[in-house]
Amino acid sequence: MKVVFIGAGNVASHLSVALSQKGFDVVQVFSRTEFSAKSLAEKVEANYTTDIVQLDRSADIYIYSVSDRVLPELVPLVNAPDALHLHTSGSLSMDVFKGYAVHYGVFYPLQTFSKNRAVDFSSIPLFLEGNNQLTENRIKDIALKLSDSIYFADSEKRRKLHLSAVFACNFVNHMYELGAELVADTGFPLEVLFPLIEETAWKIKELSPYDAQTGPAVRNDRNVIDRHLAMLEHKRKLAAMYELICGDIYAVHKK
Amino acid sequence: MKVVFIGAGNVASHLSVALSQKGFDVVQVFSRTEFSAKSLAEKVEANYTTDIVQLDRSADIYIYSVSDRVLPELVPLVNAPDALHLHTSGSLSMDVFKGYAVHYGVFYPLQTFSKNRAVDFSSIPLFLEGNNQLTENRIKDIALKLSDSIYFADSEKRRKLHLSAVFACNFVNHMYELGAELVADTGFPLEVLFPLIEETAWKIKELSPYDAQTGPAVRNDRNVIDRHLAMLEHKRKLAAMYELICGDIYAVHKK
Numbered sequence: 001m002k003v004v005f006i007g008a009g010n011v012a013s014h015l016s017v018a019l020s021q022k023g024f025d026v027v028q029v030f031s032r033t034e035f036s037a038k039s040l041a042e043k044v045e046a047n048y049t050t051d052i053v054q055l056d057r058s059a060d061i062y063i064y065s066v067s068d069r070v071l072p073e074l075v076p077l078v079n080a081p082d083a084l085h086l087h088t089s090g091s092l093s094m095d096v097f098k099g100y101a102v103h104y105g106v107f108y109p110l111q112t113f114s115k116n117r118a119v120d121f122s123s124i125p126l127f128l129e130g131n132n133q134l135t136e137n138r139i140k141d142i143a144l145k146l147s148d149s150i151y152f153a154d155s156e157k158r159r160k161l162h163l164s165a166v167f168a169c170n171f172v173n174h175m176y177e178l179g180a181e182l183v184a185d186t187g188f189p190l191e192v193l194f195p196l197i198e199e200t201a202w203k204i205k206e207l208s209p210y211d212a213q214t215g216p217a218v219r220n221d222r223n224v225i226d227r228h229l230a231m232l233e234h235k236r237k238l239a240a241m242y243e244l245i246c247g248d249i250y251a252v253h254k255k
Numbered sequence: 256m257k258v259v260f261i262g263a264g265n266v267a268s269h270l271s272v273a274l275s276q277k278g279f280d281v282v283q284v285f286s287r288t289e290f291s292a293k294s295l296a297e298k299v300e301a302n303y304t305t306d307i308v309q310l311d312r313s314a315d316i317y318i319y320s321v322s323d324r325v326l327p328e329l330v331p332l333v334n335a336p337d338a339l340h341l342h343t344s345g346s347l348s349m350d351v352f353k354g355y356a357v358h359y360g361v362f363y364p365l366q367t368f369s370k371n372r373a374v375d376f377s378s379i380p381l382f383l384e385g386n387n388q389l390t391e392n393r394i395k396d397i398a399l400k401l402s403d404s405i406y407f408a409d410s411e412k413r414r415k416l417h418l419s420a421v422f423a424c425n426f427v428n429h430m431y432e433l434g435a436e437l438v439a440d441t442g443f444p445l446e447v448l449f450p451l452i453e454e455t456a457w458k459i460k461e462l463s464p465y466d467a468q469t470g471p472a473v474r475n476d477r478n479v480i481d482r483h484l485a486m487l488e489h490k491r492k493l494a495a496m497y498e499l500i501c502g503d504i505y506a507v508h509k510k
Contacts, residue, residue, distance in 0.1 A: 113469065125450060157442075160438070182416070201452050
């Protein structure tokens, strides 16, 4: 099965490598950024183009991993109506392909992908959607080659999953960032936070996040909270953010 | 070495069990809540009291794991001036003991402790402080029996570490909670978030939190952000919280 990738960012890079390892023939990578297109093309032994006119129209599958803003502009330019068209976006509707393809759908991996960090696709939950039963079966067959964790989700559910991933990953990572800024202030190495970070992540496999909560916010310990707010006073809008998160922890727990 | 625990909450429970396993003789647990005092006392084969007047004054070490509000009220009532007095608070000064003891200090484990969840003390960073060199040596000897990760930190550094732990643990856990609420709305099991949560936590051992960041906020992708804000509109103050966290991610990354 010949695959063309539209986009060469983090998701495209990891997904194309994973598909390539499973025997899919990634024939071409398109990206408007030549460096990205070329780097990824080399990894998967494909050719590449930065010009949508030069796109290989003979592939079986087109996978779009570009920003939600760019995707609707690119779809009409691809012009390979008989192939299977899939995007990997958490928040865009499948209907972005409507009128431009017969078989289309969504292939959304619920995971965070960074450059220079390998991921094991076999445990990544894949949320699939297809425009009809036949298409869904085809998408499922592709997904099962990569992962043991396959689900079908319509666009509304997928949007909720995407938002939940923003909280559980992007915002979590930013809380790590803020913790790291404070640790840097003390002169201790960032590593002093690792056991805490690990335990916090592992704990919720046994306890629910609700039962796992500890610290001053859940007790509404104003002594500690007010001292923390004073420490954050001149740091961007962190005091306001701290107050809102504390308030929400208490709102959830006092119920 | 005879140890008395003042407090029977999560920190006291885990620390007393760990010390007991390392050969310390936990002789008594004090808590105003009889159920907590009794439960912990049974675990470490100690006696217990809910009446500070009945406190065993013959111990070598008194460890205070109570809320920051209660600790200053209890210190004057303990009345064992020749023993070593330690509290486990991240934010209270060591000086809370001044005038009531000759040897005193702080024994702050940078970890989250929950009921019904065992932790391995050997990897927990312990931040120590003592009122003189002799006392610091004694505290260090105790700490080294429990953990390989020992640091000395004054009260100001410890307060920063405590605040960093609020971000990296309590607030992280709340982001898990918010993610879990959204996943529950979709009908999928919470487990679909586990690979993402694990990868997010593991990733920062290799990449810094700064380099690990992904998602709409770091790209300031207003399409996605505005859709997410609309989804959160009627949920407590979550839209305001989302906006502040997104804004801070972008503020840190656009620099």
